[in-house]
Amino acid sequence: MSHVTATLLKEKITTKLKTEKGLDVNDASNKDIYYVLASIVNDEIMPQWLETERRYKEKNSKQVYYLSMEFLIGSLIESNLLKCGMLDASKQALEQLGFEPEQIFAQEHDAGLGNGGLGRLAACFLDSLASLQYPGHGFGIRYRYGLFEQRIIHGNQVELPDYWLKDDYPWENRKDDEAICIHFHGDVHMFKKNDGSLEFKYENTDKVMAIPYDIPVVGYQNGVVNTLRLWSAEAFCRDHDDLNGGDSDFYHNLDHQHSIEQITGFLYPDDSSHEGKELRLKQQYFLVSSSIQNIISDFKKNHQLSLRRLTEKVVIQINDTHPSLAIPEMMRILMDEEHFGWDAAWQVTTKVFAYTNHTTLSEALETWPVDMLRTLLPRIYMIIDEINERFCKGIWYDHKEIREKIPNMAIVADERVHMARLAIVGSFSVNGVARIHTEILKKQEMKDFFWIFPERFNNKTNGITHRRWLLQVNPNLSGLITDVIGPQWIKRPKQLISLLKYSKDPSLLEKFDKVKHENKKALAKFIRERTGILVDDQSIFDVQIKRLHEYKRQLLNIFHVIYLYNELKENPNQDMTPRTFIFGAKAAPSYHLAKETIKLINTVASIVNYDPDIQDKLKVIFLENYNVSLAEKIIPAADISEQISTASKEASGTGNMKLMMNGALTLGTLDGANIEINDLVGNENMFIFGLTADEVMHYYQHGGYHAMDIYNTDDRVKRILDQLNQGEFGSNEIEFKDIYYNILYHNDPYFVLKDFEPYIETHELAERAYRDRKTWLTMSVTNIAYSGKFSSDQTIQEYVSDIWKLKQV
Ligand code: 26V
Numbered sequence: 001m002s003h004v005t006a007t008l009l010k011e012k013i014t015t016k017l018k019t020e021k022g023l024d025v026n027d028a029s030n031k032d033i034y035y036v037l038a039s040i041v042n043d044e045i046m047p048q049w050l051e052t053e054r055r056y057k058e059k060n061s062k063q064v065y066y067l068s069m070e071f072l073i074g075s076l077i078e079s080n081l082l083k084c085g086m087l088d089a090s091k092q093a094l095e096q097l098g099f100e101p102e103q104i105f106a107q108e109h110d111a112g113l114g115n116g117g118l119g120r121l122a123a124c125f126l127d128s129l130a131s132l133q134y135p136g137h138g139f140g141i142r143y144r145y146g147l148f149e150q151r152i153i154h155g156n157q158v159e160l161p162d163y164w165l166k167d168d169y170p171w172e173n174r175k176d177d178e179a180i181c182i183h184f185h186g187d188v189h190m191f192k193k194n195d196g197s198l199e200f201k202y203e204n205t206d207k208v209m210a211i212p213y214d215i216p217v218v219g220y221q222n223g224v225v226n227t228l229r230l231w232s233a234e235a236f237c238r239d240h241d242d243l244n245g246g247d248s249d250f251y252h253n254l255d256h257q258h259s260i261e262q263i264t265g266f267l268y269p270d271d272s273s274h275e276g277k278e279l280r281l282k283q284q285y286f287l288v289s290s291s292i293q294n295i296i297s298d299f300k301k302n303h304q305l306s307l308r309r310l311t312e313k314v315v316i317q318i319n320d321t322h323p324s325l326a327i328p329e330m331m332r333i334l335m336d337e338e339h340f341g342w343d344a345a346w347q348v349t350t351k352v353f354a355y356t357n358h359t360t361l362s363e364a365l366e367t368w369p370v371d372m373l374r375t376l377l378p379r380i381y382m383i384i385d386e387i388n389e390r391f392c393k394g395i396w397y398d399h400k401e402i403r404e405k406i407p408n409m410a411i412v413a414d415e416r417v418h419m420a421r422l423a424i425v426g427s428f429s430v431n432g433v434a435r436i437h438t439e440i441l442k443k444q445e446m447k448d449f450f451w452i453f454p455e456r457f458n459n460k461t462n463g464i465t466h467r468r469w470l471l472q473v474n475p476n477l478s479g480l481i482t483d484v485i486g487p488q489w490i491k492r493p494k495q496l497i498s499l500l501k502y503s504k505d506p507s508l509l510e511k512f513d514k515v516k517h518e519n520k521k522a523l524a525k526f527i528r529e530r531t532g533i534l535v536d537d538q539s540i541f542d543v544q545i546k547r548l549h550e551y552k553r554q555l556l557n558i559f560h561v562i563y564l565y566n567e568l569k570e571n572p573n574q575d576m577t578p579r580t581f582i583f584g585a586k587a588a589p590s591y592h593l594a595k596e597t598i599k600l601i602n603t604v605a606s607i608v609n610y611d612p613d614i615q616d617k618l619k620v621i622f623l624e625n626y627n628v629s630l631a632e633k634i635i636p637a638a639d640i641s642e643q644i645s646t647a648s649k650e651a652s653g654t655g656n657m658k659l660m661m662n663g664a665l666t667l668g669t670l671d672g673a674n675i676e677i678n679d680l681v682g683n684e685n686m687f688i689f690g691l692t693a694d695e696v697m698h699y700y701q702h703g704g705y706h707a708m709d710i711y712n713t714d715d716r717v718k719r720i721l722d723q724l725n726q727g728e729f730g731s732n733e734i735e736f737k738d739i740y741y742n743i744l745y746h747n748d749p750y751f752v753l754k755d756f757e758p759y760i761e762t763h764e765l766a767e768r769a770y771r772d773r774k775t776w777l778t779m780s781v782t783n784i785a786y787s788g789k790f791s792s793d794q795t796i797q798e799y800v801s802d803i804w805k806l807k808q809v
Contacts, residue, residue, distance in 0.1 A: 013040070030099065031167070044084045052226065069140065070267070071126070074110050074112075087472070113146050118271070128796040132800075141267075145266035151624055157587055157599075181208070182210055184282065186202045220467055272363070281372065288323050320358045330345075332380060351428055408448065409421060421449070430453075438458070463654075476519065497786065520541055541582060542582065543635075548591070557644065568614055578616065581618075584626030596739050598622070603730060643669070654673075705751070707744055710756070
């Protein structure tokens with residue numbers, strides 16, 4: 001409906017309000033308007049959705065299914081309007097009717113069904129699949145509670161439940177008639193059939209219903225609508241009679257129903273360490289079993305082919321190891337329900353799955369206790385055990401040279417099931433998410449597997465959807481870009497490179513400067529409204545927004561702020577470009593040091609922001625509840641993008657790409673995709689500092705780093721740590737002791753002190769560069785020009801041609 005006009009939309013809004021809600025525009029609330037607008041978009045989407053499904057069937061297309069425990073889709077109203085070609089007209093219509101578009105869009109509660117990078121990547125990938133007209137669908141979980149809502153109270157993080165479904169969610173479509181039954185627990189019985197083969201029967205299982213809720217994934221102005229299917233757990237006996245039937249059973253039934261619904265009750269908020277909670281394992285199998293059953297039954301419905309040919313029509317990408325039980329589940333269905341022998345089932349299974357790894361942090365690698373898995377999923381455990389036996393035997397006989405490695409490669413070892421090993425053995429493709437990350441997998445973390453299966457390993461550098469992260473969130477910049485190079489970049493983001501020609505054009509640079517400044521004013525206004533703090537929109541907006549983790553080193557950032565504060569206190573009149581340091585970060589609720597770091601940032605903020613000696617040269621803003629919607633407000637206004645992880649630790653990063661695409665300059669380490677950004681724009685267009693991954697790994701292996709030496713020799717560092725230790729930034733002396741001890745007595749495991757000096761020096765360079773407006777703006781435009789390479793469209797094209805082998809429809 002790209003031809004839609006504001007006039008037409010106004011009419012639709014008023015009519016719908018009248019006929020569906022019995023309301024006059026003048027009496028409508030923002031919420032009323034939001035729902036009516038969503039309904040208008042849905043009227044557009046639904047027929048395209050039907051038509052897309054019809055076309056896929058008719059063309060007999062191969063499909064990719066993206067299995068993920070997380071889809072961090074955020075808010076959909078604006079992006080759906082954009083994809084239907086109605087965004088600009090809607091904004092005009094709303095304004096003309098006397099409503100503030102921003103406020104209408106803000107009525108939608110973010111679907112926070114993810115922790116961070118991994119979940120957001122899944123959302124960007126779905127967006128690109130639909131926009132590039134590929135048949136690709138997501139399978140995930142409809143958590144009743146998304147990632148917790150963060151409040152900052154007296155500087156501390158407090159978690160509140162995120163009941164995102166409180167109001168009606170207009171984008172989901174419940175499909176009762178496509179519900180699937182999932183079995184947990186029970187006994188497995190083995191029978192020998194006449195032909196000598198084995199048959200497996202299950203008894204006394206606990207049954208759970210998986211109800212699908214479908215969300216449309218709309219392609220950008222191309223008529224394609226794919227599906228994100230989220231499963232919700234329900235008990236069988238839900239109806240009134242059952243519950244009221246046997247009176248003594250009433251509470252038992254309610255209790256039973258409640259415990260089943262708990263399976264999809266909430267998203268686990270810890271993305272930093274693996275915790276072997278049984279409920280989490282239930283969630284994983286629940287996702288996997290419903291999705292694989294669904295995929296197989298659709299295959300049978302749509303193709304008159306033997307399941308042996310599944311791989312011609314289906315490929316399944318598993319997003320980290322969380323859905324890796326899909327591998328034994330596929331084996332189970334093929335053998336126990338479709339009567340395949342082991343070899344035939346294994347043949348199909350290992351050609352249908354592809355696995356993406358997102359982290360090398362050992363504490364995040366998933367393993368499950370054998371006992372737990374065997375009790376919860378007896379048949380699945382038997383299959384895993386068999387996969388393990390065959391795999392280990394294979395090494396013993398076929399790869400004698402590495403026999404001694406078997407204990408480190410076995411899927412079942414030390415009474416635990418190692419999920420990454422299962423995923424590698426059961427997949428035809430294993431990919432990392434940035435060049436350096438894939439190299440680390442091949443050379444270190446997974447080197448023995450790489451030795452056996454070199455052909456399986458490949459890299460797919462992450463990407464972000466430029467439609468949301470540029471076109472939608474930064475209309476001023478997008479408009480300017482289109483004015484300069486035409487609109488082709490929207491469909492072909494690599495064409496942003498045409499901006500290079502203009503990167504030194506003074507009149508253009510002035511326009512870019514103006515756009516950034518407008519965006520900074522808007523963010524300053526937002527900060528004022530949210531926090532009451534006045535920030536200078538002429539100051540450098542220095543942004544670090546991401547989950548809080550030691551390896552991401554928010555601590556290094558706040559140490560730098562403390563250093564600047566100390567300098568200014570000593571010499572209040574020193575010449576310094578005013579800076580605004582903006583943080584957004586959630587800590588896992590049980591991650592003590594991460595929470596201490598949040599407290600420290602807020603404490604420093606409360607001192608610096610109100611100290612008259614500082615004369616507003618320094619502001620520290622911690623914006624609470626960092627999520628997709630908040631990212632959309634911050635990113636267009638950023639000048640500096642802090643990407644300062646300890647080298648080798650950040651698999652890729654995707655915030656780095658979003659900020660680059662919006663003209664922020666990266667100040668970062670040679671880690672993750674920063675390296676690939678650096679390859680493109682060069683050292684002259686970003687600020688690189690710190691240890692390299694090789695140096696970091698050398699220290700880990702050989703020692704030689706002593707944090708205490710730096711404390712003893714660098715006065716700036718000593719001063720900061722002493723301030724922490726002496727309670728200068730706290731209500732009492734023990735407030736930040738753990739941070740202090742971790743650095744000095746656990747030898748600073750993430751090299752904060754080691755990288756401190758190069759970090760402050762690099763900040764000085766950046767400050768100087770910022771003052772030279774022309775040079776800075778040229779750098780900024782250069783970054784935007786190269787950012788098309790990081791559109792997830794590019795990433796998806798690579799998945800399609802190297803792994804999925806799909807055809808555009
Ligand atoms: C990890 C865990 C670990 C234990 C169980 C629960 C759980 C849930 C989520 C996660 C996610 C950690 C992995 C992750 O998000 N990795 C990030 O993936 C991004 C997309 O590939 C990448 O850009 C980031 O560098 C990487 O940290």
